[in-house]
Amino acid sequence: MALSMAEIASCSYEARQAGVRNGMFFGQAKRLCPGLQAVPYDFQAYKEVALVLYETLASYTHEIEALSCDEALVDASSLLAELGVAPDELANAIRSDVRERTGCSASIGMSSNILLARMATRKAKPNGQCCLKPEEVDDFIRDQPVTSLPGVGRSMGCKLTSLGVRTCGELQQMSMLRLQKEFGPRTGQTLFRFCRGLDDRPVRSEKERKSVSAEMNYGIRFTQVSEAEAFLLSLSQEVQRRLHAAGLQGRRLTLKAMVRKPGAPVEPAKYGGHGICDSLARSVTLDQPTDSAELIGSEVLKLFRSMKVSAADMRGVGLQIQLLGPHPAAGPGPQDPPRPARSIRDLLLAQRSAHPAAMAPPTTPVGIPPAAPPPSGATNQSRCPPARAPPPPSSCSALSSSPTEPVPSTSTGEPPPRYNGGLHTPARTQPHLNCSIQVPSPSQVDLSVLEALPAEIRQQVEQSWSRSADLPNGTPLTPPPPLTPPPAPPPSPPPRGTLILQIPGGAEPSGGTGIVLALPDFSQVDPEVFAALPPELQEELRSAYRRKTSAQPQSTMAPKNALLQLRAPGYDQLKRRHKRKNLSPAKKGPSPMKARLPGNSPAKSSPAKLQPLMLKYEDTPTDTLKRENGPSTSSLKPDVPQHPSKLAPSPHPALAGASELPDIRTLLREWVTTISEPMEEDILQVVKYCTALVDDRDLEKLDLVIKYMKRLMQQSVESVWSMAFDFILDNVQVVLQQTYGSTLKIT
DNA sequence: ATCCTCCCCTAC
DNA sequence: TAAGGTAGGGGAGGAT
Secondary structure, three states: OOOOOOEOOEEOHHHHHOOOOOOOEHHHHHHHOOOOOOEOOOHHHHHHHHHHHHHHHHOOOOOEEEEEOOEEEEEOHHHHHHHOOOHHHHHHHHHHHHHHHHOOOOEEEEEOOHHHHHHHHHHHOOOOEEEOOHHHHHHHHHOOEHHHOOOOOHHHHHHHHHOOOOEHHHHOOOOHHHHHHHHOHHHHHHHHHHOOOOOOOOOOOOOOOOOEEEEEOOOOOOOOHHHHHHHHHHHHHHHHHHHHHHOEEEEEEEEEEEEEOOOOOOOOOOOOOOOOEEEEEEEEEEEEEEOOHHHHHHHHHHHHHHHOOOHHHEEEEEEEEEEEEEOHHHOOOOOOOOOOOOOHHHHHHHOOOOOOOOOOOOOOOOOOOOOOOOOOOOOOOOOOOOOOOOOOOOOOOOOOOOOOOOOOOOOOOOOOOOOOOOOOOOOOOOOOEEEEEEOOOOOOOOOHHHHOOOHHHHHHHHHHHHHOOEOOOOOOOOOOOOOOOOOOOOOOOOOOEEEEEEOOOOOOOOOOOOOEEOOOOOOOHHHHHHHHHHHHHHHHHHHHHHOHHHOOHHHHHOOOOHHHHHOHHHHHHHHHHHHHOOOOOOOOOOOHHHHHOOOOOOOOOOOOOOOOOOOOOOOOOHHHOOOOOOOOOOOOOOOOOOOOOOOOOOOOOOEOOEOOHHHHHHHHHHHHHHOOOOOHHHHHHHHHHHHHHHHOOOHHHHHHHHHHHHHHHHHOOOHHHHHHHHHHHHHHHHHHHHHHOOOOOOO
16 A cells, blocks of 8 residues: 655665665565665765765875765876776775775776766676776677766657667767757767767866755745745755855856646645646846845845746745855955865764754745645656657758768777867877776765754654665666676776776675665655765865865874774884884895985995985975985984974975875885885985975875875785884874874874 | 857756 | 756757
8 A cells, every 4th residue: 555655765786686776666666675674874974984985085096076975087097107007906906995994895997988987887886897998898888778878868868769779889870960950969969979988078176066056846835925935035045054165156046946737736646745847947147246145035036026936836946056156255365264165074074063053944844745645646747758759850950060070980998080070179198097986875975954954854854764764875876787897907008097986885784685775755855965965075075185284183182093093012113113223124125215216315325224315305495404414314303394384485395306296106116015124214204205295285295195105005014014104104193283283184 | 159048957 | 657956068049
């Protein structure tokens, strides 16, 4: 009888085998899979995993584009070149890293471009990796359903079907002209290219958000206009809050409303749902950018009145602000440096605690529908009718571009003949490798969303959570059959590539049984959470990258980092030894660093003991005075900076002559991999270098260097390297603490 | 010829 | 077979 209409946000692979699908109603799914179990949400856990996932990725490179809380794109081109490893080796390393740090498995798809990398991810799931090579593309893509192409959803899928096209191979048979005529110039061209595996979109680590909005299309029932208006005003406040949080202002305001379609039942089948609606929108462009709830509110009311919709028939409303710009006060001025965006880190730290009375959200108890007897009508928007009208015989609509263009064959790693009609042309000369990573959690992001919901709805949501289920796993795409992991040819030339990494199922060890996750009845919360992530993530990444200043004070006190506690012994030992200057006999050969470092003062010929500094602090002209001992004589002490360079324009810190990250990494790699036991002298040089980075305020680089070292050293068979790392980190943290009052969080 | 609105579609 | 919510991209058609 009344089957649960809770939706399944994400289900386990076991449940999928039974025919359960994401988005399915729980009641229906339960019939397919009697053992189906619902798992409650754990947003906090999702957040944590997402943060760790991104931190892990960021320890490799910053060429990351966050797609969502559990999925990211990585342009691994330079990273691979730098590391000199094969794509699969990198993927393996990242996956095990993620697994170790989050307990979640991740899948990675790699190929020459974003499109292919993402398609490869599907093959990689669950818990696998797949590198799609240029020569495999043609055969691979030919049989892919067109719906596997990004941008081809229900509507386009229907239309293509009506055109007799089901697979990419079939789509390849259509001419550019025809496609553009059917779908528009831009979309037509994209389809033309995608079905051949062509894609030249770059991985964009810094994307600016273009709009801020808030809407509610569930539980909206007004009996009077005043209620509707009051709701719009509270929505305005919510938008203001979001604008503030992001440090933005906008000039364009759009009001969107979902209104019950004339013939549709007053109460849809789904309790509180919006049912079949027409959607309307109205917008205005203001003279000045704003983030004021009052101003927004008054404009919204004008728009609302101009729409002339019956309050009683409203089923959903949304407010969107566009044409964004930074909040003036947040300018470069010294006064108010509030950074524009809220970072994930902030979110994570703040957790729910930080959100005091976020807003009086749509306060007005927007009439939550009383227990309404569900009529029957299925609710649905006017969506794609079964089959689109067959395409009108082609007459030509004048579409600009693309006269004739040789139909390129499918993609190879290289930019195939580029279609000219195309607009952009990124022109990439180098091979690329993109990665995409996904974590299982449904969302993690922002619980604050919950707080923004009307109390009543929130309550119901929470209630339903406790009784329904939800999931750990992730997301959106449902993977095709778990294929076998492609062989990983080691030394293959790093092809252009895109890597997609995804962490599937259960973040929790719960593993076992086929578990499914179902969404609670009032699932609206989840989506928001989901959606909230991308931008936030990006903001987080951006800020995290730039100013790693972050170190949170608390982290210092509460080392959640097990490592900190475990390392004590070795660390002290090393330290002690160090003090005595009595290092164990380094049975080391010439240190790589030294060897390749010219600048090194030959002085250090001292054989046994102090090795020449492999790492030298490089001074720039300006501050030569400051460090009189130039190339140094190995000064033992970490040389804690006098105060953070106040004045002197600091030079670029260098380690044994190297200052660029790739060089630093190479240097460190050689050091750790070619020597069995580090020399004190060298360790100190590294500390010195890191200290210099602190002075130079280049915390981003410091973070990367530290994380790189961590991987290198803790991975070494020789435990002394691990101790060396602890020693270095400890010293750096001290300096950071002194300089910034907080430490770097190394996970 | 653009630009701007008002949608629609998709993704996550 | 439906529905959550946020955001970006594109298209059709009118306005400039």
